Amino acid sequence: MDSFLERSDELHIEILALLEGAEVFPGMRHEVALVACGIALEHALSLRLLVRTQCFTSALSMMRLQYEALARGVWLLYAATDLQVQTLASPLTVSAETAARKMPMFSTMLEQVREKAPAQASRMLLNFKEVNWHAMNSFVHSGIHPLRRHADGYAAGLIESAVRSCNGLSLMVFQLGVVLTGDPRYEGVVRATQEKYHQILPGLVSPL
Template sequence: MTEKALNHLLDRTAEFHEAVHQHVGELLPVPEPRFLTAFQSGLLSLEHALSAFMLFQHGLCPSAIALARPQYESLVRGVWLLHAASDLWVNKLSEPLSLESAKRANEGLGLADMLKELEAAPSAPAGIVAQLREYKEVAWKAMNSYTHGGLHPISRTLTGYPPQLIYDVVRNSNAVVALTAQLQSVLTGQPANMEPVRQIHETYKDVLPIVHSPA
């Protein structure tokens, strides 16, 4: 991996983020609590991804990589809210923030349980859920290490961040962004909103790992 290749990836990723945010900025979710709350979770995932990318641009690698976990978790929660969450949990996560509502929400399901419920939900897209599960199995320990200031960031602070590592992390983050763009489009209830996502996948396939294009 060369610095030139990494810089090209970062330049193309900037364009990719712009295209995704332009598309998502034009979307309106179905005006129902389940769709609205899932949409907000998707927006949060996109914000984490953009923030991580900006940190990478400034060479702040440990903080950038630490955002991989909340970016991923926010997407999983959005998919779970749409396909598997009970009405009770939708209501808990959509009510105004207060000490009491925060306490109730913090008693919610963890990531592993959300994935299990998604795998059992008839309406959940099996291909997307499988990708979310695979991502967790491959990257979870490293994501936790960066989030909690463990061995990975401490060691890399001493040895530096090789271009290949940054390259791989950025591409994986882009994959989560691509999946989130699909989620946000589905939440509008308008199938036509998936066509721009297909075009984005095709145009920016060079900055993505293998991600199944939306059907």
């Protein structure tokens, strides 16, 4: 597990290095979506730190947060209205918080992504949700998954699988970050990164 985590750290560091200094395509929509990417990568780092301290229940709960941050970024880029983008880009005031409460529920947000985003972008989010949603919900809401795992123990294979899925989400975040730059120099970089780290990724990830 230690070597798997170390290799996952290397992927994380490489993603940050590749995006460091990259200029996002001008516009509030792209800038806010990039913030969501940063949040998703922070959740990924948190998951691995929690695994290292054997806080496995809390670690697996982070996966839903990472997934929702990625989904929010995709929604902001492709499906959110200009007013919704402006609201989420506003300084955190009482009025802004009140306006933000009117944002669509997560299920509605995903449906809007399915309708408005490129097919590959929506497919990657929906496929991940189809496989992992019930377990992610269970961990966040202290359902049967965490109750039984916490009582009976976590198999090493389960933890490795969770970190692998987390790495897959991070690669999707990287894909979104590349799209947000609009920089043709990134062409092929995501695929090359995927091939370099394929041992710690959950199979092929469709490019955005």
